[in-house]
Amino acid sequence: MDPIPSTTTAPEEQTPSLASGRSISSLARIKELLTEVGNYAWEDSIEIISNISWTPSLPDNFQEMYGYSLKPYLPVIMFGNNNPGIQSSSPGSIQVLLDTPDRGTGYIDDYRGALVQGYRQYLQALTNWTNTQFSGPAVLAGKRVVSNEMGAVEFKAYQYPIPELLWSVNRAVAGGVNQMVFHGQSYTGDYYATTWPGYTAFSYLFSELYSNKQPAWEHCFADAVNYIARIQYTQQTGRLRTDVAVYNKQSATNTSFAPVYADAYVQNGVLAPQGPGHRAFVIPSTSNLTLAATEKLQQYADAGLPIILSGRDPGYYASGDGSGKDAVEKGIASLKKLPNVYSVPAGEVANQLSALGIRPQIQIQTNGTWYTTWREDVRTGVDYAFIFSDINASVGKIDIASTKIPYLLNPWTGEGSLLLEYQQDENSTVIPLTLAGNQTVVIAFREQANNTLLHATQLPSTVLGYSYSENEGFVLHVSAGPFDKPSQVSDGRTISNLSSAPAPSFVLSTWTLTAEHWEAPSNLSDAATIAVKHNTTHQLTSPLVSWTDIPGLANASGVGYYTTTMTWPPTSAGAADGAYLIFTSKILHAVKVYINDQLLPPVDYAAAPVKADIGKYLKTGDNRILVVVPTTMWNYLRSILDELQNAGLPPLLTVVGDVPGQTENGLLGRVEVVPYVNLKVT
Numbered sequence: 001m002d003p004i005p006s007t008t009t010a011p012e013e014q015t016p017s018l019a020s021g022r023s024i025s026s027l028a029r030i031k032e033l034l035t036e037v038g039n040y041a042w043e044d045s046i047e048i049i050s051n052i053s054w055t056p057s058l059p060d061n062f063q064e065m066y067g068y069s070l071k072p073y074l075p076v077i078m079f080g081n082n083n084p085g086i087q088s089s090s091p092g093s094i095q096v097l098l099d100t101p102d103r104g105t106g107y108i109d110d111y112r113g114a115l116v117q118g119y120r121q122y123l124q125a126l127t128n129w130t131n132t133q134f135s136g137p138a139v140l141a142g143k144r145v146v147s148n149e150m151g152a153v154e155f156k157a158y159q160y161p162i163p164e165l166l167w168s169v170n171r172a173v174a175g176g177v178n179q180m181v182f183h184g185q186s187y188t189g190d191y192y193a194t195t196w197p198g199y200t201a202f203s204y205l206f207s208e209l210y211s212n213k214q215p216a217w218e219h220c221f222a223d224a225v226n227y228i229a230r231i232q233y234t235q236q237t238g239r240l241r242t243d244v245a246v247y248n249k250q251s252a253t254n255t256s257f258a259p260v261y262a263d264a265y266v267q268n269g270v271l272a273p274q275g276p277g278h279r280a281f282v283i284p285s286t287s288n289l290t291l292a293a294t295e296k297l298q299q300y301a302d303a304g305l306p307i308i309l310s311g312r313d314p315g316y317y318a319s320g321d322g323s324g325k326d327a328v329e330k331g332i333a334s335l336k337k338l339p340n341v342y343s344v345p346a347g348e349v350a351n352q353l354s355a356l357g358i359r360p361q362i363q364i365q366t367n368g369t370w371y372t373t374w375r376e377d378v379r380t381g382v383d384y385a386f387i388f389s390d391i392n393a394s395v396g397k398i399d400i401a402s403t404k405i406p407y408l409l410n411p412w413t414g415e416g417s418l419l420l421e422y423q424q425d426e427n428s429t430v431i432p433l434t435l436a437g438n439q440t441v442v443i444a445f446r447e448q449a450n451n452t453l454l455h456a457t458q459l460p461s462t463v464l465g466y467s468y469s470e471n472e473g474f475v476l477h478v479s480a481g482p483f484d485k486p487s488q489v490s491d492g493r494t495i496s497n498l499s500s501a502p503a504p505s506f507v508l509s510t511w512t513l514t515a516e517h518w519e520a521p522s523n524l525s526d527a528a529t530i531a532v533k534h535n536t537t538h539q540l541t542s543p544l545v546s547w548t549d550i551p552g553l554a555n556a557s558g559v560g561y562y563t564t565t566m567t568w569p570p571t572s573a574g575a576a577d578g579a580y581l582i583f584t585s586k587i588l589h590a591v592k593v594y595i596n597d598q599l600l601p602p603v604d605y606a607a608a609p610v611k612a613d614i615g616k617y618l619k620t621g622d623n624r625i626l627v628v629v630p631t632t633m634w635n636y637l638r639s640i641l642d643e644l645q646n647a648g649l650p651p652l653l654t655v656v657g658d659v660p661g662q663t664e665n666g667l668l669g670r671v672e673v674v675p676y677v678n679l680k681v682t
């Protein structure tokens with residue numbers, strides 16, 4: 001992205017170096033370097049709405065596309081159309097309206113259409129050069145990868161927590177994106193008139209500067225990146241299938257019926273059967289149709305695709321080329337006469353789809369907001385469901401139109417295991433889910449020779465987890481407390497209680513925090529220095545509080561090493577075959593857990609509570625628990641902000657508005673140990 005106001009020196013052009021420290025001596029070496037790392041070419045953010053640049057060929061392109069000259073209509077397009085981003089609040093002092101029925105909108109639409117065409121040519125030239133494909137409306141056009149710039153958030157430089165990055169990633173995935181390109185670090189070395197922590201693109205305004213100058217770099221960043229990589233892997237496998245297509249033509253785009261869609265055809269009533277496989281086409285009343293669109297819809301409907309007009313009839317997409325309103329209206333009227341074209345009142349689309357027997361691949365029932373994707377890999381016969389609970393905690397179930405066996409894929413560890421709580425009939429699989437806000441699950445569905453695998457159809461909430469192995473079979477981890485509902489097994493058995501009661505949970509109440517402070521070098525111009533580090537020690541009791549509330553750490557950034565010990569097995573009455581370590585507060589940035597110096601697999605940062613099965617790491621007697629918690633650099637940088645310089649200027653962040661406040665750092669809340677008893681189901 002290039003959101004930088006013009007008051008600072010342009011960063012990328014003046015920094016002809018790579019983070020590795022190698023410098024590019026001439027343009028000629030770009031090709032050489034690209035061949036070393038090449039695989040993907042990526043185009044920096046488009047920002048059409050913030051900067052519209054004319055090219056000398058615009059008037060000719062326009063003439064060719066629309067058959068008339070743009071020049072007489074320049075007065076019409078000058079209002080609000082030179083830079084819609086900047087002009088949205090001040091579109092200009094003069095607006096010219098024509099005395100035509102559409103007041104000149106058609107000329108504006110055509111102008112924007114010509115800009116889109118120009119942008120396509122630009123992408124085509126890059127595509128030709130790299131010999132790769134750019135995404136755009138990639139899925140319908142059969143492209144494997146849709147990429148997106150990720151993690152550039154205003155006022156979040158040096159304070160962009162990993163859970164926020166993951167939230168953006170998960171939302172993008174839900175929208176069909178399957179390759180993330182991080183906003184990154186341009187250069188970490190010494191730089192002209194620049195203080196530690198080094199050259200900061202966009203002058204401390206935008207996140208994030210990923211390098212070893214971030215305390216999370218060494219400790220946890222790889223876990224988050226691996227999570228993203230694994231999600232991407234599932235989302236680049238097979239084909240994305242989406243249930244219905246929704247018509248959306250807006251003046252700044254021309255996607256719906258462009259040449260990339262040339263292969264979109266209807267077969268057996270399905271649009272693009274080799275691609276997303278839309279089983280119906282929805283036209284919202286707020287959309288506007290071109291004549292070409294009505295003709296294409298007519299073809300699709302003739303070929304058997306159900307088309308649903310929602311609310312009143314769609315409008316007319318004005319063009320200055322004279323493709324008339326009357327013709328579009330006539331087109332819509334004749335479309336509506338076809339047997340598989342339905343006009344329904346607003347809000348009735350779902351009912352109409354269900355009346356047509358079109359059921360979603362993933363049907364959702366939840367009190368929250370879940371976004372899903374469904375991919376089918378015909379090569380391996382494995383299908384992938386991705387479910388993301390946006391913002392809020394939620395409960396519910398998914399009803400999948402598949403009778404394959406579900407496996408839970410853990411994107412944090414790469415582990416795949418049988419999912420053991422679901423109900424299946426001859427047509428579908430229903431899986432109950434309880435998700436924390438921003439939590440995801442990835443479930444793979446695989447054909448199994450024996451489709452009658454023993455599994456649970458219902459589990460009480462005291463079951464905190466389960467395992468499955470050839471030897472042990474299916475084992476539930478049951479914690480203390482009454483069963484709020486019985487355990488039901490697919491072979492018809494019901495298990496209502498345990499023979500021995502699990503030991504109650506307990507809180508790890510006293511902690512020693514060794515805080516590693518990351519600070520500036522005494523010579524602030526030593527920008528290449530990672531940080532000057534020193535440790536302080538703090539005795540803490542539960543519940544744990546933010547560094548901002550710990551004397552001596554208010555302005556500190558760095559890495560927290562939290563240690564405590566626990567005795568195993570628990571001294572209280574009750575049985576215990578293992579235990580979960582539970583964090584009652586959310587992970588602010590990142591976390592790593594060691595038991596007796598053994599590193600645990602990464603925990604799901606978005607879970608609530610965050611939990612780890614520590615059963616196999618515990619030994620009889622004293623056990624040492626270490627929780628490593630890196631912070632962002634913000635609280636420390638904020639305390640020295642007035643000493644910082646970026647290419648000869650103070651951070652722009654200090655100029656454009658209020659400097660953001662301190663952030664909470666460290667490990668918060670209580671850490672509990674919840675013993676469990678193994679309950680063998682087989």
Ligand SMILES: *[C@@H]1O[C@H](CO)[C@@H](O)[C@H](O)[C@H]1NC(C)=O
Pocket residue numbers: 050051052053083086
């Ligand atoms: C738009 O982009 C051009 C070319 O990069 C640049 O010269 C111009 O300053 C930009 N205008 C705005 C308003 O950002």
Ligand SMILES: *[C@@H]1O[C@H](CO)[C@@H](O)[C@H](O)[C@H]1NC(C)=O
Pocket residue numbers: 065109110112113114116117254257258259
């Ligand atoms: C939209 O795309 C089609 C197909 O490329 C083209 O014929 C048409 O001129 C375009 N319309 C606009 C408004 O860009």
Ligand SMILES: *[C@@H]1O[C@H](CO)[C@@H](O)[C@H](O)[C@H]1NC(C)=O
Pocket residue numbers: 121122124125128
């Ligand atoms: C891209 O390559 C094709 C095939 O060689 C050529 O016809 C087309 O003009 C090129 N487009 C651009 C924008 O360079």
Ligand SMILES: *[C@@H]1O[C@H](CO)[C@@H](O)[C@H](O)[C@H]1NC(C)=O
Pocket residue numbers: 105249250251286287288315316
């Ligand atoms: C459709 O056309 C109407 C009337 O010109 C306009 O107000 C509206 O914004 C258009 N809708 C879209 C999605 O472009």
Ligand SMILES: *[C@@H]1O[C@H](CO)[C@@H](O)[C@H](O)[C@H]1NC(C)=O
Pocket residue numbers: 367368369392393394395
């Ligand atoms: C959904 O219900 C669960 C359980 O009652 C509750 O914890 C959660 O907050 C609810 N979510 C929403 C968005 O209402």
Ligand SMILES: *[C@@H]1O[C@H](CO)[C@@H](O)[C@H](O)[C@H]1NC(C)=O
Pocket residue numbers: 368369390391392
């Ligand atoms: C989350 O919950 C809040 C409060 O109930 C609600 O206003 C908001 O719309 C919910 N957000 C989502 C994405 O469901």
Ligand SMILES: *[C@@H]1O[C@H](CO)[C@@H](O)[C@H](O)[C@H]1NC(C)=O
Pocket residue numbers: 425426427
């Ligand atoms: C499965 O689907 C078929 C065909 O739609 C239907 O006849 C049957 O009743 C369904 N079975 C169940 C258990 O819903």
Ligand SMILES: *[C@@H]1O[C@H](CO)[C@@H](O)[C@H](O)[C@H]1NC(C)=O
Pocket residue numbers: 163164167390391392393436437438586
């Ligand atoms: C989910 O992420 C968004 C954006 O970072 C945040 O506002 C929200 O509080 C998060 N929800 C939870 C439960 O942490």
Ligand SMILES: *[C@@H]1O[C@H](CO)[C@@H](O)[C@H](O)[C@H]1NC(C)=O
Pocket residue numbers: 450451452453454
């Ligand atoms: C399939 O699994 C069920 C339940 O585990 C078992 O009883 C049955 O013998 C298995 N069938 C075959 C053919 O392996």
Ligand SMILES: *[C@@H]1O[C@H](CO)[C@@H](O)[C@H](O)[C@H]1NC(C)=O
Pocket residue numbers: 190523524525526527
């Ligand atoms: C401070 O560091 C810079 C960059 O490494 C160096 O050029 C300068 O001589 C140093 N200043 C002092 C007083 O050591």
Ligand SMILES: *[C@@H]1O[C@H](CO)[C@@H](O)[C@H](O)[C@H]1NC(C)=O
Pocket residue numbers: 514515516533534535561
């Ligand atoms: C601070 O303590 C941690 C944990 O004991 C240790 O790994 C680290 O090396 C120490 N850092 C410094 C600068 O002494």
Ligand SMILES: *[C@@H]1O[C@H](CO)[C@@H](O)[C@H](O)[C@H]1NC(C)=O
Pocket residue numbers: 554555638639640
């Ligand atoms: C933290 O830094 C701020 C900003 O420089 C300063 O006002 C405050 O006194 C510092 N707090 C402590 C405890 O040093």
